[in-house]
Amino acid sequence: MTETAAIDRLTCVIPAGGVGSRLWPLSRANAPKFLLDLTGSGDSLLRATWNRLAPIAPPERIMVVTGNAHRDSVAEQLPELLPENLVTENEPKDSSAAIGLAAAILELRDPDAILGSFAADHVIRGSVLFQRAVRTAVAAADQGYIATIGIHPTHPATGFGYIECGDARTDLAPFDVYEVEEFVEKPDEATAGTYLERGGYLWNAGMFIAKATVLLDQMALAEPALVASLREIAAVWGSTKKSAVARERLWPGLPKVAIDYSVAEPAAAAGKMVCVAAHFEWDDVGDFASIADLLTRGRKGDLAVLGDGAQVLSDASSGIVVSESDRLVALVGMKDVVVVDTADVLLVTSKEHAQDVKGLVNRMKVSGGGHLL
Amino acid sequence: MTETAAIDRLTCVIPAGGVGSRLWPLSRANAPKFLLDLTGSGDSLLRATWNRLAPIAPPERIMVVTGNAHRDSVAEQLPELLPENLVTENEPKDSSAAIGLAAAILELRDPDAILGSFAADHVIRGSVLFQRAVRTAVAAADQGYIATIGIHPTHPATGFGYIECGDARTDLAPFDVYEVEEFVEKPDEATAGTYLERGGYLWNAGMFIAKATVLLDQMALAEPALVASLREIAAVWGSTKKSAVARERLWPGLPKVAIDYSVAEPAAAAGKMVCVAAHFEWDDVGDFASIADLLTRGRKGDLAVLGDGAQVLSDASSGIVVSESDRLVALVGMKDVVVVDTADVLLVTSKEHAQDVKGLVNRMKVSGGGHLL
Numbered sequence: 001m002t003e004t005a006a007i008d009r010l011t012c013v014i015p016a017g018g019v020g021s022r023l024w025p026l027s028r029a030n031a032p033k034f035l036l037d038l039t040g041s042g043d044s045l046l047r048a049t050w051n052r053l054a055p056i057a058p059p060e061r062i063m064v065v066t067g068n069a070h071r072d073s074v075a076e077q078l079p080e081l082l083p084e085n086l087v088t089e090n091e092p093k094d095s096s097a098a099i100g101l102a103a104a105i106l107e108l109r110d111p112d113a114i115l116g117s118f119a120a121d122h123v124i125r126g127s128v129l130f131q132r133a134v135r136t137a138v139a140a141a142d143q144g145y146i147a148t149i150g151i152h153p154t155h156p157a158t159g160f161g162y163i164e165c166g167d168a169r170t171d172l173a174p175f176d177v178y179e180v181e182e183f184v185e186k187p188d189e190a191t192a193g194t195y196l197e198r199g200g201y202l203w204n205a206g207m208f209i210a211k212a213t214v215l216l217d218q219m220a221l222a223e224p225a226l227v228a229s230l231r232e233i234a235a236v237w238g239s240t241k242k243s244a245v246a247r248e249r250l251w252p253g254l255p256k257v258a259i260d261y262s263v264a265e266p267a268a269a270a271g272k273m274v275c276v277a278a279h280f281e282w283d284d285v286g287d288f289a290s291i292a293d294l295l296t297r298g299r300k301g302d303l304a305v306l307g308d309g310a311q312v313l314s315d316a317s318s319g320i321v322v323s324e325s326d327r328l329v330a331l332v333g334m335k336d337v338v339v340v341d342t343a344d345v346l347l348v349t350s351k352e353h354a355q356d357v358k359g360l361v362n363r364m365k366v367s368g369g370g371h372l373l
Numbered sequence: 374m375t376e377t378a379a380i381d382r383l384t385c386v387i388p389a390g391g392v393g394s395r396l397w398p399l400s401r402a403n404a405p406k407f408l409l410d411l412t413g414s415g416d417s418l419l420r421a422t423w424n425r426l427a428p429i430a431p432p433e434r435i436m437v438v439t440g441n442a443h444r445d446s447v448a449e450q451l452p453e454l455l456p457e458n459l460v461t462e463n464e465p466k467d468s469s470a471a472i473g474l475a476a477a478i479l480e481l482r483d484p485d486a487i488l489g490s491f492a493a494d495h496v497i498r499g500s501v502l503f504q505r506a507v508r509t510a511v512a513a514a515d516q517g518y519i520a521t522i523g524i525h526p527t528h529p530a531t532g533f534g535y536i537e538c539g540d541a542r543t544d545l546a547p548f549d550v551y552e553v554e555e556f557v558e559k560p561d562e563a564t565a566g567t568y569l570e571r572g573g574y575l576w577n578a579g580m581f582i583a584k585a586t587v588l589l590d591q592m593a594l595a596e597p598a599l600v601a602s603l604r605e606i607a608a609v610w611g612s613t614k615k616s617a618v619a620r621e622r623l624w625p626g627l628p629k630v631a632i633d634y635s636v637a638e639p640a641a642a643a644g645k646m647v648c649v650a651a652h653f654e655w656d657d658v659g660d661f662a663s664i665a666d667l668l669t670r671g672r673k674g675d676l677a678v679l680g681d682g683a684q685v686l687s688d689a690s691s692g693i694v695v696s697e698s699d700r701l702v703a704l705v706g707m708k709d710v711v712v713v714d715t716a717d718v719l720l721v722t723s724k725e726h727a728q729d730v731k732g733l734v735n736r737m738k739v740s741g742g743g744h745l746l
Contacts, residue, residue, distance in 0.1 A: 316726075328718045332726045339721055346703070359688065
């Protein structure tokens with residue numbers, strides 16, 4: 001019996017959840033961030049994620065985990081996605097449950113299955129560099145490690161978490177693999193500056209590559225009940241009545257835990273986590289300021305325009321115009337402005353206040369206007 | 374024969390021209406400033422002007438001078454306006470021609486006619502104070518003077534011209550009438566400050582009250598050919614073919630001169646100009662910053678909203694939202710912003726740059742987009 005190469009045991013899992021409320025009114029409950037084209041490429045972030053993974057894994061080894069409400073939109077955007085690889089959640093239960101369920105399904109399909117988790121709503125440029133990093137991570141995963149991919153920082157970003165790297169692990173790969181000393185939360189600007197100056201810190205892009213069983217066993221140390229439930233659901237996974245009953249019984253009670261807490265941090269502390277240091281461009285497109293920077297490549301004074309029919313007239317203005325109409329948008333003397341022009345909502349803010357959009361959305365949830373969210 | 378009281382010889386002339394391009398995209402070639410409701414009162418500025426004059430003069434003594442293109446809109450907004458009092462221009466020829474033509478028509482109707490010229494697109498609050506000022510000005514006009522009405526300044530405005538007043542003319546009226554020393558152009562902020570500190574300066578509101586013949590004779594000193602043409606046109610004024618021929622022959626060649634230069638300044642230099650110092654609130658609504666100040670009564674940090682269906686959600690924002698749609702307008706962290714939301718154009722600027730809108734409009738005239746002007 002020939003052993004299957006590690007890369008051929010990789011299933012790419014795309015957790016597609018999260019509305020992205022900082023991108024309201026472009027993102028809505030029924031049009032979450034991952035279904036949107038935020039780069040003007042013509043592809044949604046989800047579709048772009050699929051395209052990025054397609055050279056690494058065939059369709060039968062790409063899986064999407066999403067909410068019931070988005071099943072049809074996801075299937076429409078990804079016609080190649082096999083029905084058995086479209087995993088839907090009854091309700092959102094954060095990343096441990098979403099990725100853990102995929103892992104539990106995969107370990108039953110193949111005890112040596114390797115799982116790679118890649119967010120549905122990030123932007124990556126440099127597909128060859130991305131593929132190389134994934135292959136390196138898969139090799140480490142095949143040795144029993146949980147691998148993550150960290151991004152060489154280009155500026156002292158305060159919107160991302162960082163990974164502090166330790167010794168190079170040339171035993172696992174000739175290049176780019178390091179021990180993970182610690183995951184660190186989003187820093188303030190001064191701290192981010194010291195990270196860049198000191199070196200050895202990478203942006204945490206939230207990618208995890210591990211054997212499905214290794215991932216679940218690690219998760220079980222922190223969340224034994226969660227993993228037991230996930231394995232119980234996976235055991236009867238499918239379209240049968242038995243499967244539906246199991247999900248209805250178990251899913252509502254699952255704890256909401258980010259995989260960073262249930263897997264990444266404890267694994268790092270236990271020396272089971274390694275990091276692949278990658279050189280591709282990456283952004284989690286967290287707010288409109290990020291989109292503006294992506295589209296203008298960060299050039300100050302530039303005005304980014306996103307939208308098909310958008311006509312923009314700018315007099316001494318910079319920032320971003322997102323237009324879903326064919327109206328003329330005229331800007332006079334607006335620096336770092338954010339204008340989002342949709343059919344039923346117009347948002348005007350600044351790059352500086354782009355993060356505060358989430359606060360407005362949260363207020364609307366309680367004070368009315370929920371139909372616009 | 375009983376002499377008619379001066380106030381009963383007053384005809385109010387409303388020159389209704391000027392698109393108000395600093396108020397684009399609310400103002401358009403086919404929706405000039407005077408046809409717009411800029412205060413949220415439900416009345417256009419023109420209609421509000423009529424309402425303000427109605428207690429002073431009956432409909433047969435209120436005249437409107439406007440462009441051919443606006444004839445129908447004006448007639449619609451002012452159903453009381455008599456057809457013979459709707460004077461239309463073949464093309465705009467500035468205020469000397471517009472007011473001069475009205476004067477030439479009026480002096481033929483009554484050699485003792487008094488003309489009062491009141492802009493169609495200013496905002497005035499305090500109608501009793503306004504009426505009192507007009508009556509005082511009419512009394513001075515009846516004595517052969519050209520009277521203007523100046524406004525006590527409330528702040529060192531740089532957007533208005535000023536009138537430097539001299540001695541009180543208690544011989545003409547017991548209160549509020551002064552010699553005009555000089556008309557001064559829009560000052561810079563420091564100069565405006567010294568005007569307020571020194572006292573004796575009023576805002577030039579561009580109102581002129583004089584006997585029609587006195588006004589024309591004064592204008593003829595500076596612009597004899599213009600006045601000769603206007604009197605020639607007025608002599609055959611009406612709907613006859615002869616009238617049309619005279620207009621077509623003479624109107625295109627008329628010089629474009631502001632009445633400030635043809636009448637006000639030389640009359641002041643000659644000691645024939647007096648000023649009534651008035652206490653009503655006045656604004657020429659020159660740009661969106663003015664509208665914001667009018668609607669918020671100048672309170673900093675307040676957000677003004679103009680528009681019927683406008684829904685506005687503001688998080689730490691101030692300035693003005695003008696909405697012609699029923700879309701939600703959400704503002705996050707925008708200080709002194711100007712948002713004008715129309716069916717085909719969205720303008721975003723700031724109170725600071727509100728004057729620069731005119732520059733954008735001028736660029737559009739030459740570089741395309743003229744259909745949106």
